[in-house]
Amino acid sequence: MDRIGRTPMQFTAVLAAILLLLAACQSSASPTGSPGASASGEVVEIEWYVGLGTGENPEQIPTEEAVVAAFNESHDNIQIELTVVDNTDAQNTLNTRMPTDPPDIIGPIGIRALQSFGDQLLDLAPYIESSGVDLSAIDQALIDAYNVDGKQIGIPMAVYPQFIYYNKSLFDEAGLAYPPHEVGEQYEGQDWTWDTVRDLAMLLTVDANGNDATSAAFDPNSIAQWGLDAQFTEIDTRALSTIFGGSGSVVADDGTTAQWPDNWREGLQFYYDAVWTDHFAPTKAEAEAIGGGEDRNTFQSGLIAMDAVHQWYVCCIYPAEGDPAVTDWDIAVLPEGPDGTVTSKLHADTIGILDTTEHPEEAFEVLAYLSQQADLVQVWGAMPAIASQRDAFFAGLDERFAPLVIDWNVSSQMLGFPDNPSHEAFMPNFEEADSANKDFGALLWTTPGLDLQAEIDAHVETLQALFDEGS
């Protein structure tokens, strides 16, 4: 090597090679990174990984950075490092980091996504108990939603009940009364059930010639307006079954047997008929045509009269940017399901700690801090799990949607009817079973003329095989 070193050309080559290698191997710093450990080595760095749910939008990041900065300024011994990853890459990025370089804290993340990491999440119960964190301001049912196999894997931060968004202009045009805003209220002398919704939705479904879906002259090949949709959930059969059938589970009480409860069969049949027989809910091709392709924001097209969506949909509705087709809307309660109960399937966001963390106590201290930050929940567009923070949340929405006056009381009511067990709850062999449920949903949404009950039987067999494989 001495000879190489003595030759200027070779020295240059070696230097250039080393520099290039260093440049190539240098890890990219987090754009929002905070200072690392101090020289004394006493500072613990806790990485908070954002992107698995909401929280990665550019307008949300400054608030997250501010929350992190406030914590870091007030703590000498713990520093939060914020890592924000685009939502489309976040899951894969985390998967590839898990073997060698896992973050400490992940979230905000929903119930379903947390199941993917169920085995890798820290049980927070001992830390909640030892730290004395007060969870009394949060409904116990919400706390229980994050109790998986006896492990408390998260503290609820944000909740998103489901209800019906309705386009008042389309109701006015058809001369129909608006749907109920109170649970138990009737609609034009009829109990507010899914059967009533069907009748109403068919009147609100109109073809290109102006015939509604109850008319003999109605042409299902040229529908111009639909009565009902459940946008964003169309292929998730567990979600669809819950919306139209009430609470249930694909896992029997023994934890290993696959099933499809009767109320779920009824609920799924309702939706399948809505798409293919009664034609008041859009097919996949129709939804993509009116909803901007894969985004499928169908309600915003102005061609959907009623849409069962969650509280988080306020993110993407008038007054959104552009020229909205929906200018006058409100929200209504969900009807009674075939099981005789009202069910508002619930989405919720939390933050979890990966059990690979080397500093669980410090990570929990950070988590406890983050879970109390109303600013975060507000910027994520979520209803706070802490009841005392909700008035401010709705006041912010009122300001945003003015001059429209939205009856947020509907949302608060619906929070009282969460699905239990959750439609996103654990299943054995979770990822494959979840994928199979969505494959099944895609089949239903794109294929007319199926014997649905026979298809459900076959699907239960598929699930059982997957459950057995995962046991």
Add this chain to the structure above:
Amino acid sequence: MTAISESGTPRAVAARPPSGRFSSLETREALTGLVFISPWIVGFVLFSALPMLASLVLSFTDFDPRAVDEIHFIGLDNYVQMLHDPILIQSLGVTVRFALLVVPTTLAFALGVALLVNSTLLAGRNVFRTLFYMPMQIPIVASTVIWIGVLNAGNGWLNQGLAVFGIQGPDWLNSTTWVHPALVLMGLWGIGNMMLIFLAGLQSVPTELYDAARVDGAGRWGTFRNVTLPLISPVLFYNLIIALIATFQYFTQAYVISNGRGDPARETLFFNLNLFREGFAFFHMGYASALAWLLFVIVLALTFVLFRTAGSWVYSGADR
């Protein structure tokens, strides 16, 4: 360094030292070159060779990236599992059926376009060449999203165009019958590279051969079949190999149109998409590694077979 000549007189041998000597000019130059390209060598070893080797090792394990500590050596279990995996068989079937459709179609279309833009009868040939190549500049994801709109059953341009002629177009991307033709259509839009290679091949055909064919009374088809096609057969062979490999690696378009699930009814669950799902959706990284090696072997075998057949149809020089 000296040596003893036959006459016993010492002579210098520095002009050509024994091979392997570190001090020779050639060796030092070679070493310098190696040092200059060492970033690439190191990059190749670190980011290509070692990962390949790692995937081979992983293919004999049950590696789950979420539980690194629980990795086990399971011998050939992953390879045995392939024999009983109906999804794998299905994905292979999808890929082969698609290859049979897309490879000849794109080859023929690209050759046709190359003939067109090579024709002296076409005014503004350079403009057309640019236009046909231009889609190559658009990222695949972006172009696929555009095509999803174009192929929409309700308001897509294609079906609206067909409606003008009284034809009700199919639900291209949601129909098990039409989704492959739809993907072929999308593929035809991106034949720019293949066209360019064909064009280069066409321009290398000696014009005197065309003159001779004309003198012999050959028509357009006869000239094409007996002169052009044999002379561009090496280019055709190259494009065939590349197209076949690309088809077996088909992923992005299928991922985008089906949100990574292979809809409708797994008709777009191509081999690579299935591999991706096994590795990154279901976390069966060991099995996914085995699938990657199966793909490698399949592509290698196909390429080998094509090379073996090349002697009978690919023009290889003036001796033929």
